[in-house]
Amino acid sequence: MLMESATPAPASTPARRSSVAELSHDFRIANGRLARRLRQEKAENELSGGQFSALGTLFVDGPLTLGELSELEHVTPPSMNRTVNCLVEAGLVQRAGAEDDGRKVVLSASEQGQALMRETRMRRDAWLATRVSALTPERRRVLAEATLIMRGLADS
Template sequence: MSPTVTPPSPTPERADTSPNLATEASDLRMATFRLARRLRSQRSVDSMSDGQFAVLAALSVHGPHTLGELADRERVSAPSMNRTVNCLEEGGYLSRTPDEDDRRKVNIALTDAGRTVVDETVRRRDEWLEASLAALTPAQRETLHDAAAIMREVAAR
């Protein structure tokens, strides 16, 4: 009877510190930046800045905010957010209304025109990305599907 051999226990995975990791990180950063830039270019209002659209999108997803809440969410100063909100209000994309419980507060919300901008921009971006994905092979699309999950994991760290 032969002796029982116990397989070695798996070694815990360690972070890769190879010189190629820096190159891989740079390549991923640049590819992500280029894709984001292409997606941002698909907008329904060409004159609207990315920051202005981000405010509309935040209001669309999270509902009405005060000026301070919007500034915190977008990580900008209150005076900077006030300029952005003023511009969007002048364009008819959002409205300000006094808070019913605290008259010192003003709630900022999307108007129908603002919601249309968000919806149309999202539609254009999805349409562009879908057309781009359609030009890829099924294997490439599967790779991107897997990469999207990994990118969400990295972004959550």
């Protein structure tokens, strides 16, 4: 199956569809499937998707208040508080007073949480690198160009 992904797409596949609406739909579906598949490549844990996402945000963005984390994750503060409580109980997140204001609580990924995120990142990168290495040089070039386009779409 790995080698099949390295072969050019037949004319009837989504890559050859012409309308913007069809291309947008096909792109969204393919992107969602790839994201779901990559989410399967994670370190062994029993975290929910929301918990894993919150931990990932703390890992990437550094210490945040509950409000900042809620905003970045697009959830309400009470919902994020429940998520954070589970992560703290699991030893993956720690709370501390803010240096500039002792009334504020700052959340950060613990050493255990950071290790979990590093292992997950390594697994996902390895899974994807194996598949990308099976592509022809031309398809890798196209993928590199598409990556730039995707970043632009995500940042718009």
